[in-house]
Amino acid sequence: MSQIGSFALLFALMLSAYSFLAGLWALTENSAVSQRVGETARRSGIATFALVALAGAVLVAAAFENDFSIAYIFHHSNRDLPAPYKFAVLWSGQEGSLLFWSLLLSAYGLVLRLRHKTDMRLFAHASVIIAAVQIFFLLLLNFAANPFGIMEGALPPDGNGLNPLLQYPEMVIHPPMLYLGYVGFTVPFAFALAALIMRYPGEKWIHITRRWTMVTWGFLTCGVFLGMHWAYSVLGWGGYWGWDPVENASFMPWLIGTAFLHSVMMQEKRGMLKTWNMWLIFTTFMLSIFGTLLTRSGLVSSVHAFAQSSIGGWFTYFLALILATCLFFYVKNRSHLRSEHQLESILSRESSFLFNNLLLCLACFTVLWGTLFPKLSEWVQHHQVTVGPAFFNRVNIPVALLLLLLTAVGPLLAWRRTSLESLKRNFFWPAVGALAVGLFLVATPERWGGVFGMKPWRDVAYFYSLVTVMLCALVALTVSSEFVRGGRVISRHTGQNLVASIFHLIHRNTRRYGGYIVHFGVIVVVIGFAGSAFNQEKEQEMGFGDKMEIGGFTLVCQSYTQDDNPNYESEWAVIDVFKNGRQITTLDPERRFYKASQTPSTMVANRSTLQGDLYLVYEGQNRDTGRPIIKVHLNPLVMWIWIGAWIMIAGTVTALIPGAVAVRVAVPSRMRAEPVGAGD
Amino acid sequence: MRPAAPMLRNSILKRCLQSGLLFVTLLAALGAGDASRRFTDLGHRLMCVCGCHQILLECNHVGCQYSSRMRDELAAAVDRENNDDLALQWFVQAYGATVIAAPTGTGFNRVAWIMPYLALAFGLSTVVLIVRSWKSRPLLPPPGSVKPVEGAELDHFREQARRDTDTEDQIQKGH
Numbered sequence: 081m082s083q084i085g086s087f088a089l090l091f092a093l094m095l096s097a098y099s100f101l102a103g104l105w106a107l108t109e110n111s112a113v114s115q116r117v118g119e120t121a122r123r124s125g126i127a128t129f130a131l132v133a134l135a136g137a138v139l140v141a142a143a144f145e146n147d148f149s150i151a152y153i154f155h156h157s158n159r160d161l162p163a164p165y166k167f168a169v170l171w172s173g174q175e176g177s178l179l180f181w182s183l184l185l186s187a188y189g190l191v192l193r194l195r196h197k198t199d200m201r202l203f204a205h206a207s208v209i210i211a212a213v214q215i216f217f218l219l220l221l222n223f224a225a226n227p228f229g230i231m232e233g234a235l236p237p238d239g240n241g242l243n244p245l246l247q248y249p250e251m252v253i254h255p256p257m258l259y260l261g262y263v264g265f266t267v268p269f270a271f272a273l274a275a276l277i278m279r280y281p282g283e284k285w286i287h288i289t290r291r292w293t294m295v296t297w298g299f300l301t302c303g304v305f306l307g308m309h310w311a312y313s314v315l316g317w318g319g320y321w322g323w324d325p326v327e328n329a330s331f332m333p334w335l336i337g338t339a340f341l342h343s344v345m346m347q348e349k350r351g352m353l354k355t356w357n358m359w360l361i362f363t364t365f366m367l368s369i370f371g372t373l374l375t376r377s378g379l380v381s382s383v384h385a386f387a388q389s390s391i392g393g394w395f396t397y398f399l400a401l402i403l404a405t406c407l408f409f410y411v412k413n414r415s416h417l418r419s420e421h422q423l424e425s426i427l428s429r430e431s432s433f434l435f436n437n438l439l440l441c442l443a444c445f446t447v448l449w450g451t452l453f454p455k456l457s458e459w460v461q462h463h464q465v466t467v468g469p470a471f472f473n474r475v476n477i478p479v480a481l482l483l484l485l486l487t488a489v490g491p492l493l494a495w496r497r498t499s500l501e502s503l504k505r506n507f508f509w510p511a512v513g514a515l516a517v518g519l520f521l522v523a524t525p526e527r528w529g530g531v532f533g534m535k536p537w538r539d540v541a542y543f544y545s546l547v548t549v550m551l552c553a554l555v556a557l558t559v560s561s562e563f564v565r566g567g568r569v570i571s572r573h574t575g576q577n578l579v580a581s582i583f584h585l586i587h588r589n590t591r592r593y594g595g596y597i598v599h600f601g602v603i604v605v606v607i608g609f610a611g612s613a614f615n616q617e618k619e620q621e622m623g624f625g626d627k628m629e630i631g632g633f634t635l636v637c638q639s640y641t642q643d644d645n646p647n648y649e650s651e652w653a654v655i656d657v658f659k660n661g662r663q664i665t666t667l668d669p670e671r672r673f674y675k676a677s678q679t680p681s682t683m684v685a686n687r688s689t690l691q692g693d694l695y696l697v698y699e700g701q702n703r704d705t706g707r708p709i710i711k712v713h714l715n716p717l718v719m720w721i722w723i724g725a726w727i728m729i730a731g732t733v734t735a736l737i738p739g740a741v742a743v744r745v746a747v748p749s750r751m752r753a754e755p756v757g758a759g760d
Numbered sequence: 761m762r763p764a765a766p767m768l769r770n771s772i773l774k775r776c777l778q779s780g781l782l783f784v785t786l787l788a789a790l791g792a793g794d795a796s797r798r799f800t801d802l803g804h805r806l807m808c809v810c811g812c813h814q815i816l817l818e819c820n821h822v823g824c825q826y827s828s829r830m831r832d833e834l835a836a837a838v839d840r841e842n843n844d845d846l847a848l849q850w851f852v853q854a855y856g857a858t859v860i861a862a863p864t865g866t867g868f869n870r871v872a873w874i875m876p877y878l879a880l881a882f883g884l885s886t887v888v889l890i891v892r893s894w895k896s897r898p899l900l901p902p903p904g905s906v907k908p909v910e911g912a913e914l915d916h917f918r919e920q921a922r923r924d925t926d927t928e929d930q931i932q933k934g935h
Contacts, residue, residue, distance in 0.1 A: 317818040324813065423891050434890070438883045446876040453863065453872045461868050466807050468815065468861035475876045617817075 082150050082228040085138035089179075089226070092131035092186075093218035099125040100211035107204060118204055125193050125207055128214060129186035136183045139176060139227055143169040148236050151229045152176055158241035158676040160646040164252055165242050171255040172246050174376060174391075175227035180255075181372075182217040184263040189214065192267060202285055205274030206267070213266050216398050224391050241676025244648070248314050254306035258330060261300025262368040265333060268293040268340075269365035272358055276409050279416040283348055289361065290344050291736070297337045298732035304330050305725035316682030316697045318617060318713035320721065323472040328451045329371030332444050336364045339440035342433050349495060350430060351420030355410075356437070358417060362406045367444075369399055374451070425497035432490040439483045446475045477544055484551040484606065487599055488558045510557035517553040518546055528691050529631050529716040530614040541613035548610040552603040559596045587740045594735025601731055604724030611692065611717025619711040621702050622653065631714040633694060634658040638666070640708045648672040648681075653698055653708045657687065669698035669710060692716035799838050806834065806851055807861050815861060830855075 099121045106118030139152070143166040148154040156173045157166065171177040189210045196203040221227065245251075268289045275285035307330065312320040321327060340360040346352045377392020423430050450467045457465045492498070492506045526533030536543040567582035576584065586593040620628045622637035629635075640653040652670035656663055667685035674681060687694040692715055699709040800817065808819035810826040816834070819827040833854070837847040851859045863869035 317814055319818065322814070426891075431891075434887055438887055442876065442880055442883055445879045449875055449879075450872070457863075457868065457872075463856070464858055465863050465869055465872075466858045466861055467863060467872065468807060470805060470862035471872065474862075475873075 081138055081142055081145070081147055082230060085135045085142075085228040086226065088131045088135040088138065089218060089221050089228070092128050092135070092182075093215065093222050095124040095128045095131065096211050096214045096218055099128065100208055100215055103204060103208040103211060107201075107208065121211075122193050122196060122204070122207055125186075125189050125211055125214075128211075129190040132179070132183045132186045132218075135221075135227075136170060136179055139179060140167060140170055143167075146239070148239050149231055150227075151231045152227045154231055154236055154239045156240070156242055158239040160676070161242055162247075162647070164249070165247055168246055168252050168255075169242060171259065172242055173227075175221070175225040175229070177255070177259075178217060178221055178225050178391075179227050181259060181263055182214065182221060184256075184259055185210070185214055185217060185266055188264060188267050192270075198288070199284060202271070202274055202278065202280060202288075205278055206270040209270035209273055210266060213270075216394075220391060220394055224394055239676065241674060244672065244674040244677060244679050244681035245314055247647075247674070247681070248310060250306050250310045250313070254303060254310055256303075257299050257306055258303030261296055261303050262330075262333070262371065264292070264296030264299055265337065265361075265365045265368045268296065268361050272361040273406065273409065276358060276413050276416070279413050283351075286344060286347055286357070290341070290348070293337060293340060293344075293361070293364075294732060294736055297334070297341060298729060298736075300330065300334050300337065301725070301728055301732065304334060305722070305728075309722060312718070313684055313686070314682065316684050318615070318695055318697070318711075318715060319612075320718070323447075323450070323469045325451050326371075326375050328447045329374045332447055333364050333367040333371065335440050335444040335447070336360055336367060339437045339444075340364060342440075343437050346430055346433050352423075352430065353433075354417035354419060355414065358410070359406075360437075362402075366399060366402055369395060369402065373399065427493060427498045427500060427503060429490065429493045429495045429498075432486055432493050436483065436486050436490065439479050439486065443476055443479045443483075446479070447472065450475070480606070481544075481547060481551060484548070484555060484603070487602070488551065488554040491558055491562050491596070506561070507558070510554050510561065513557045514550045514554035518550040521546060521549060528614075529611075529616065529714055531611060531716050539613070545610040545613040548606060552607050552610075555599060555603045559599055562596060563593070586734065590737045590739040591735045594731050594733075594737070597731030597734055598728050599731075601724045601726070601728030604727055605721050606724075608717045608719070608721030608724060611715065611720070614716045616714040617712065619699065619709065621705065621707050622655070622710045623705070623707040626707075628710070628712060630712050631692075632659060633714070635696075635710070635712065637708070637710070647676075648674045650683075651698065651701065651708070652683075653710060655685070655696060655710065657694060667694070667696050669696040671698045671700060688719050690717075690719055693718045795838055798844065799835060802838065802844060802847055803831070803834055805848065805861050806830070807859055809855050809859055 101121075102117050102124070103121035106114040106121060108114075139150075142150050142153050143157045143161075144163070146153070146157070146159050152173055152175050153169065156176065157169045161169075169176060171180045189207065192203060192210065193207055196207070271285055271289040271292065274280070275289075307327070308320040311322070311327075312318075340357060343353050343360060344357050347354055347357050373392060373395035377395060423434075425431070450471050453467045454464045457463070488510065489503075489507070492503055494502075521532060521534045522536065524532045530542075531545075534542055534546050536546045563582050563585065564578070566585040567578050570576065570584050571578050571581035574581065574584070586597075616631055618628060618630045620626070622628065622635075622640075624637060624639065626637045627634055634657070636656045636658065638654040638656050640651070642649065642651040644650075650670055650672045652668050655667045655669070657665045657667060665687050667687060669685040670683035672681045672683060673679075682697055685696040685698075693713070695713040695715055697711040697713070699711050701708055803817035804815050806816040808814050808816045808824065808827045808830065810819065810824045812819055812824070816827060816830055830851075833851070834847070837850050841847040841850070848860060863872035865873060
């Protein structure tokens with residue numbers, strides 16, 4: 081079986097090489113023969129997908145058949161591993177995840193090559209670039225990290241098993257989503273580089289690139305939030321984001337991709353920032369490769385990273401090659417990227433995008449800087465220092481607050497210029513609303529673990545929380561006013577009610593209003609983050625009938641017991657939760673010990689509501705008394721993060737749906753609503 | 761009396777800024793607290809050294825050889841030292857520099873904190889330069905546009921247009 085996989089990968093490499101070389105030759109020649117060769121290059125690109133898919137299928141089949149003659153299967157699976165996690169074997173280790181990366185890249189390449197009629201020459205260029213990236217990954221798989229390596233010596237009876245931390249339902253979805261995001265950035269990169277190489281006339285390439293970027297960005301967003309949810313539910317430390325290098329690796333391309341999705345509008349609307357956009361998309365792709373380098377080379381230490389290996393060097397050279405290629409074509413064809421318009425006023429939509437980009441790039445830089453600083457410190461001072469959450473939070477929270485402010489102001493600014501009077505007029509009531517929300521939060525009696533009845537003078541964290549919630553209210557009000565204003569105009573002329581009119585409005589300009597829905601999602605997520613300032617925690621040994629009080633909840637230990645199955649041994653406690661003397665739920669935090677890998681794992685018990693999470697962790701047993709030690713976290717507003725993530729995804733999907741043709745309505749000039757921010 | 765209005769506005773603005781600054785300073789100063797708050801604060805500024813890469817008070821590994829001991833040591837340090845820096849310094853002596861969860865503000869470590877602000881300054885300067893270059897650079901004509909016609913050439917084209925339209929009018933009238 082391993083031979084089928086190995087040969088599939090080898091043939092895939094040969095076909096990719098042919099697709100690249102023949103495609104390249106066909107692009108440089110202009111004859112009937114070169115066109116036919118170009119077509120064979122496209123078809124070999126399609127065939128590459130079939131071969132890489134075959135290799136992936138073979139590896140998964142080997143996991144199901146417990147074929148421990150394959151070293152990768154021995155290290156990442158075992159006989160008693162439940163069936164759904166056998167699929168997860170594909171991305172749980174270094175070699176398999178590289179195969180998965182290659183598989184997704186070939187799948188993206190397949191879609192691109194099947195849609196080549198959109199613009200045959202542009203797609204042919206992009207196809208060659210994708211083939212080049214594919215060659216790199218197939219070289220790695222064939223010569224540096226072969227997933228079909230054979231075990232030496234006697235055949236082992238059972239495997240080491242899948243990492244227990246990965247034996248969680250979300251782990252079957254999270255890595256594919258994250259990889260779809262990472263790998264997907266290859267496609268916009270390929271189109272951008274192709275357009276630069278071709279000196280592509282017009283802006284069609286940017287429409288194609290934007291759409292692909294949005295799809296990829298959506299996947300990466302899904303992946304990041306699923307990862308956060310997994311960390312929250314499985315790692316058992318009560319948090320969802322620890323600024324770990326691997327988390328940072330996924331966050332950096334997300335930030336730059338977000339910057340691109342904003343600034344690309346300036347290119348589409350006003351023909352500005354062409355060079356900047358080109359480099360944003362190049363950087364996003366390079367950051368996704370850099371993230372892979374971070375997680376696989378052992379450059380930085382992380383709890384999530386794959387084992388240290390020699391493939392770091394491969395990624396470093398590949399990254400250098402990408403940078404050199406981008407620089408070469410940029411220097412050669414930079415005259416093609418000259419701006420068509422200029423900034424007319426600092427009070428304009430254009431300037432808001434400029435500052436938005438500045439802040440997003442700054443956030444990305446600080447994350448990169450903080451991630452690499454331990455290594456830099458080692459080189460300079462000959463000892464490492466730790467750069468933990470304290471650094472990232474202190475530097476990034478002010479940046480995030482400024483971004484929120486821009487999110488609020490942005491929709492109120494029109495393209496080209498806005499008068500200060502118009503800005504003041506549109507900003508006044510939302511600002512009053514935000515202040516009212518702030519006053520309300522401070523003045524109300526203390527509830528929801530301190531979210532209501534906030535005392536910002538007690539702690540800087542509370543102060544930041546209050547400012548965050550006020551800014552979120554500001555964004556919500558300015559964005560809502562955009563929906564209501566547009567909805568009213570439609571309602572007036574179609575006779576529909578306001579809600580139907582707003583749906584009509586979204587349907588007419590899905591991209592613009594989808595974007596606003598994403599902004600809504602962002603503020604809901606940020607409100608969830610703001611709740612972390614009010615987290616409480618308590619730890620106690622709990623025997624039968626023992627009680628623990630936290631934040632108005634009373635926890636009573638009903639029982640504790642243990643169990644054993646072929647995959648793991650487990651211990652858990654049964655805890656009744658009371659509030660105001662009434663039982664509201666029963667929670668059973670659990671600790672597992674996986675036999676194959678000989679490692680423990682936490683199964684958190686969580687009661688999640690809009691108000692907050694009651695999060696119970698079974699810490700272990702006191703060896704002297706045999707009683708369980710239970711740690712309780714009371715984390716306000718965490719559910720808002722997951723709800724916000726869903727809204728962000730819904731907004732992205734909305735923005736991807738083609739907008740309907742605008743219904744022409746004759747509007748007398750005196751009845752027209754004043755446009756606040758015309759266009760996207 | 762008119763010239764006094766901007767002065768008054770400036771003075772109000774100045775007072776608002778001063779009050780705001782005072783408010784923020786007071787908020788920051790009010791952060792100091794009792795021993796349990798110091799324990800929590802310092803516990804979040806230290807890392808567990810068991811290799812889990814977690815903040816000391818968030819390390820939850822069963823049988824962790826370090827976190828329980830370190831917590832006891834932290835409680836003792838909080839009781840012993842009135843100064844947070846001295847308490848942290850004790851941990852650096854005992855466990856090495858990596859025990860501190862964020863770079864300190866001394867020596868090369870200061871660079872970690874300064875660099876984001878330098879990057880911000882660099883970014884802002886770049887934005888200013890971009891805006892200036894946009895204002896001074898001659899613009900490309902939009903694709904498909906024609907060169908604007910001026911002066912005598914424009915008069916010639918106008919005359920031609922008048923003659924052509926007159927001819928059309930005459931033809932239409934003739935019909």
